[in-house]
Amino acid sequence: MTRTTTVRIAMNGVTGRMGYRQHLLRSILALRDQGGLDLGDGTVLWPEPVLLGRREHALREIAERHGLEHVSTDLDAVLADPDVDIYFDAQVTAAREEAVRKAIAAGKHVYTEKPTATGLDGALALARLAREKGVRHGVVQDKLFLPGLLKLKRLIDGGFFGRILSVRGEFGYWVFEGDWQQAQRPSWNYRAEDGGGIVVDMFPHWEYVLHELFGRVTSVQALTATHVPRRWDEHGKPYTATADDAAYGIFELDGGAVAQINSSWAVRVHRDELVEFQVDGTQGSAVAGLRECRVQHRSATPKPVWNPDLPATERFRDQWQRVPDNGEFDNGFKAQWELFLRHVYAGAPYRWDLLAGARGVQLAELGLKSAAEGRRLAVPEIAL
Template sequence: MKALKIAMHGVTGRMGANQHFIRSILEIMKQGGVSLASGERLQVEPILLGRNAEKLKHLAETVAVEVIERPVAYSTEVDQVIADPAVDIVFDAASTQLRPTILRKAIEQGKAIYCEKPLSDDLAAAKQLAAECAAAGVKNGVVQDKLWLPGMRKLRMLRDSGFFGEILGVRGDFGYWVFTGHDPDQPTQRPSWNYRKEDGGGMMIDMFCHWEYLIRNLFGSIDRVLSHATIDIPERIDEAGKPYTCTADDSAYALFVLQNGVTCQFNSSWSTRVRRDDLLTIQVDGTQGSAVAGLRECWIQPAASTPRPVWNPDIPQPINFYDGWQQIPQNTEYDNAFKIQWELFLKHVAGEGEFPWSIQSGVAGLALAVAGQESSDGQKWIQVGESQQ
């Protein structure tokens, strides 16, 4: 079986370089490919694409050599590489606003496509991409990495075992303090485009795409949303050291009511200081027990171990509520979430296994972000399906 050749566009960014190239593709190459049901090993060969030749060269000839002891190919001729008949897959992790253009070129060439989310900052454009994929018959997928995080997999295990009984409610808390850049001793941790709506930035368009697939896969499909988005920090400092006006929301608060009646409350903020177990925690409360999952760990409290609090503000709280939770043991090794999905997609392209995390799934994520924005703008409930018409 020939190696699958992957054109990887946008890998000079933090996520593209670290999670997709280094921790996924290079690790797959290092382990000798992907194991297929036939017993064969599916090999991959990346070609790094972008505009910055210096960054590409460093990844291809320095980083790759450190991991797999040989360089990989790179090019700044994006269109030429996408059109190359030898290329099997085109991957994009670059700008949200440029993504439809890159993907459309790949679809026109009959390539399988795989990409980061959101698909676009425009729902109509995302739907059009899905329609073009279907018409062309190309295999396609969207990154939905949080499904394979150890903490979320433990939640799924608890759900499937019946631990919760009847699920009553879900609460998600995400975020951390992103430094503004005004203090040179506290540099910002995220790129400036994240805080400019005109460049495709915003908490809601970024994270609601995650919450849609995570909620749908763990708890059920979303029926309606009530949300509120804010710009908490009006000015930040960009990569050139210059101040800029923030035009995109950096905090978003939402109630998602599922078709099965369960209510999910999610708070997302880049202007909050963390006092919880992890940067993302999801608490699930049920009739028979509750669980709190972070990115990797998960804690449970069965009904029989639930303390009996009594409201009395006149004395110090006698209960240490953290003591009543039990940490789920680590009974298996968890691979990198991005790498797991990459392996599933590569198998799918090679003809082994279905891949439900498709472009259409990415459209659903963007539709929820659009519904959330409509709700925030109008301060009203929005049926999620109404934003997909």
């Protein structure tokens, strides 16, 4: 006999692009559309979101659009509600640490976007507090669930590469300045005083991608830039960009591989996908993006000859083989939500916790310090 258990989730920040599209619409509401989450023991979890934020009119518009009941602008009142089981945070970075700390102190299980705090000390403090309170906690690490990176992980686990030598990543696109075309990202992303900057935004992603797939980051050397110093905000007013909009990083990895990742909101896309990673090993190479992955094995590697006086006779991309899907891929955010809910309500293992989130904050912090000081910095292991 099936038992339906209602799980009330306070969702803070759903008026933002990521909070609404990926977490509310494509994750929590998608779970409701499929009839809830079946735990496999006769229990079905039914997620009941409580929309939380500062703009009540925007929250109510979302609630009415999707037939939801619960809306609040009072964080403390929601956290005091014994029927609320989980607190989720997708706010702007500067507001996250305090809200997550309050949620943990209130005994709520916590699931949060990254970075988890504005500095390593704060991120570690959250992880320690969660351990002391005995609550379950998780951090969104969505890129691990992308089809392209899942295929790449399959290659790594199967020994395709032999010894991995290097990883080269390219991420980014042109974010319009906001004067003659509306910017695709909010203006706070370009103000350091509001927690903006591409290092703070993307280095936590690179930390968990590198750590999970290739090895722990042991050193970082970064160069940052603010390529577009003048932008226009949501009201059409010009402002000075005080945060970095591009970062060029070199990361040494445990095991000897070297990673180079360029991140930029001031680059025009000339690649197959918005993010791509090329992995080179002694036995083969691969290029993985959001969805696709292509490989070239050692036995099928052509012998290119450098001759600038003659045109190339072959298309190099045609020399690579597409990795098949071999399965269906769900939305990565939804897949991780399912894992976290199983962790909370069925005791399933879950390793992407607040300590993992703190590693991302650490790498961003050291990346900015490296850029400011112009030198390579060691990345020490952290523990509670």
